[in-house]
Amino acid sequence: MIIKSRRKSREARAGYLFILPAVILFLCFVAFPLIVSFGLMFCDYNLIQAPEIVGMTNLLKFFNDREVGSIFLNSLKLLAVLVPTHVVLGLALAYLVNETGKKLSGVYRVIIYLPTIMTTVSVATAWSYLYDTDFGVINYYLGKIGIGKIPWLASSKWALAAIILFSIWKFVGTPFLYYYIGLQGIPASLYEAAEIDGANRREKFRYVTLPMLTSTIFMVIVLSFISYLQCFDEPYVLTKGGPGISTTTVSLYIYRNFQAQNISYASILSVVLFIIIMIITALQFKASNKWVNYDSE
Template sequence: MMKMSRTMKDGFAGYLFLLPALILFLLFIAEPLIVSVFLSFTEYNVITPYRWIGLDNVRQFFHDARLGLMYGNTFKYVLILVPLHMVLGLLLALGVTRKISKRWKYFYRTAFYFPVLVTSAAVAVAWSFLFDSDFGVLNYLLGQLGFDRVPWLQSPRWVYAAVALYSFWKFVGNAFLYYVIGLQNIPETLYEAAEIDGAGPLQSFFRLTLPLLSPTIFFVLVTTLIGATQIFDEPYLITGGGPGDASRSVNMYIYEVAFQSHEMGYASLVSLSLFLIILLVTVLQFRLSRTWVSYHQE
């Protein structure tokens, strides 16, 4: 009887610890998700009461040519930003964790992660001046090297490069930090043993570092892919979605439909479609991770 009572007390204490997270989940995830599903079948503009319209928003969704363009733009962002953040973030982390003085390590860690802490809107203004076609620093430097000026924010071809440069500078610190933590958790004795066995730097990297770092790489892949699919700050602050709709993402489209056109019902349906795509891709990543992610160190 005493044992059962103690088990119940432990269970009750566990639920108490979970209660704050459960409340936050219900208020900020579950409840908005349920409301979005409901609003997807209504016409609602915040000002007047909602009106049930059935599948009208669904029909509009499948005939919205502009939405297809937004998804195409978002897919391009994923193809550009995910490899950029993952590969260069890893290279930066490898450079910082090599044998250099602690003072320089602290300096580089701070320098690479500091942009993440800076307000996006503030630095976006500075980057807009850097990308200016006539007076921007980047075009000035290109001119000094003998290259023609680049219409960073005016050309549909170059606008993705502008967003990628800003995104890399601003957010690569996240991937960099995770990689640094993962690399520090690899025992140094394994590298010493590999060196004794005659393994060179490349062999140690591909046969030792990458396999042991695979859980961190997987985490960075999942979070970076979700972030790139939900991209909003970079195109909104740097390009405004232009020129035309060339750089407008699905998240920007949802914002404009909901808060500028006041079509809350249709915006809810589009947001649900984005949520389902992210969910399916994430589940697929977890399934595929079983073939290449190793959580054991031998």
């Protein structure tokens, strides 16, 4: 018993040592800045002078900010379009690739996932040329089919749509990969049993594939919500948040306030965004008990 106890103690110490670097990084770059942000909410701070406590002034500024409602709405619009699109399109692509032969599936996987590993800034810069009103490739081919020039990045009507199109192309590879791995993990015996019962392809997808992928679907939904509530790179590179504030997201607004040395106001925006993400994630986990299946067989 003593030997077993010592062995477990050594294993526990080894485990703690392995996770220690991750814990230190989390404390330094996540937990500590978050705690500081909560403190700076009630201060006036501009990186030069020492923080000065101002009470609820920043909170009142937040509620009186005429732009903040539109900015949060921009993030919600991106969320409302991109999350369902990536959840559904990623699943559709993964299913189609999984149904192809092994030789072709490798090629398709590379094509779909390749944009994901490219740096957002570099490909967004390339897309900004594609979106050019007068000389862009997209408007050129639209003109071939009789559609007039669209001011993709210069119009508040089209700028958000341009960001959405780019984001679909750029990031659909991530949910695709999750779904593809999930499909690979579904036991073939379940499909064989369904075939014996006379199920066709549509019925096998509905009664076997979807129930076995619910945990993967849930993960994709949660990660997509968190990612697009913090959307920054795409509007920053493509539109700089314009025209006006039509494509300014919460993260970009936080960055602008930080850049202008409005550190306290940037902190309160960060805290509000954190609270929104935390509440939405908690509700998603609460609701997942009713529809997510974690059984592997």
